[in-house]
Amino acid sequence: MTESAVLPNPAPSIDPETKPYWDATLEGKLIIRRCNACGENHWYPRTMCPFCGSVETEWLETAGKGTIYTFAITRKGLGHYGGVGPYVLAFVTLDEGPTMLTNIVECDVDALQIGDRVEVVFHKTEAEAALPRFRPVA
């Protein structure tokens, strides 16, 4: 058993387009963008739908649950993560469709498997934003 490291919480850059997303993280909500023209959900959130080009998009609150699509166990990080490890970088596919880059936390890194069910947790940063990470569903 190898417990995942405690992670730093680097502040994301926030702009007018993404401020509602980061505001939602402070309320413990993971929201994504949905297109009313073609019906697709996308990630990362943006005003224009990358599938059909429409700007008829709106925020959609997710259930905050998903499945591990793939993951890496980085032994020692760089930059903000300098010296931190082991930690898990992962793509998680949300139940609502899109796949997002994140971390898996509160886990035994030796036991993780592709396909594991995970749920979102939020880690507050110094900015007006929290980082959506995921932990295994008990």
Next chain:
Amino acid sequence: MSIRGAAFIAGAYEHPQRVIPDKSLGQVHAEVAAGALADAGLSFSDVDAYYCAGDAPGLGGISMADYMGLKLRHIDSTETGGSSYIAHIGHAAAAIKAGKASVALITLAGLPRQMSGNLVMEGGGAPEDAFEGPFGPTVHGLYALAARRHMYEFGTTSEQLAEIKVAASIHAQYNPNAMLPKPVTVEDVVNSPMVSDPLHRLDCCVVTDGGGALIVVSPEIARDLDRSVVKVLGHGEAPKHTNGGKVDVTFTGARWSGPAAFAEAGVTPKDIDYASIYDSFTITVLETIEDLGFCEKGKGGEFVLDGALQAPFGKLPFNTDGGGLANNHPANRGGMTKVLEAVRQLRDEAHPAVQVPNTQIALAHGTGGSLPTRMGAATVILGREDA
């Protein structure tokens, strides 16, 4: 309109050093430019087009044009990471065909061992940065995401990936400038420290200072040169990105750039005698081999067994200079060195131990950025002068 036969590579030069503590970045760009021009039998005053990417200091290519005293009528600073220089060949050939250039200089140089390298992708103002950078995405961590999913879907093993490093290292022993000239075994690779599980330290490329340059010329110029030249037969390029969150890390942009290059060249994977394949990590090679059509998707792990990649007699001799995995990856960008070794093979100037006999057609493929998120891909197919 096709670029087939519209341009020739007449000069090629690789900086011999792998650690350069005593020179400036502009100086190394100029050194490799001078080396490639001398190889072609041309001079700086002959250059009328210049191509460079994000590794060049200053504003696009203008600062380096100033440094080198170039008088230009065409300039292109297409930046697609390590694949840029292969894209530049296609762009130069198109410009030559259109009559907008006749002698194109392409340079790459970097001093990552002297400066802090870009080995962590925390962003530089891109719209995705806030959604990726805070999660600690190192370059090796990102490529490990691709490796693990490929293993999961297709049963690829660490030992199969290690075969790629083994072949590169066997080639590197013949390269006196290689950063890692000692052959390694599959056991050496899988027993090396884990960097980002499932990638080990020896699954990764080297970090080197240095650079390289190419001279691409019109058929008229090529005819008047004494040096043997290499014909540009076809080129393709394609970015791949996260597709709005419909992520698939088991393939690369080579799935699109490869067929475009083959079609333009009028050849198929079976016609390729030698291949330079971008090797930032072993998994980069494995997925690219599949995507270029050398084997079926998912069969790359089987394909690389039994010395398949080893020159001169493997079924697909690759990276005979030792590649990025063992020789050189200047500026953390391997596209230039991929072309340089393909040119050596087509001129019969590779080391005799790894020269593929009677190489008629060679391929060079570049990857840039990060395979599982946003990557550049560029493929060029080259032939002998009379191909």
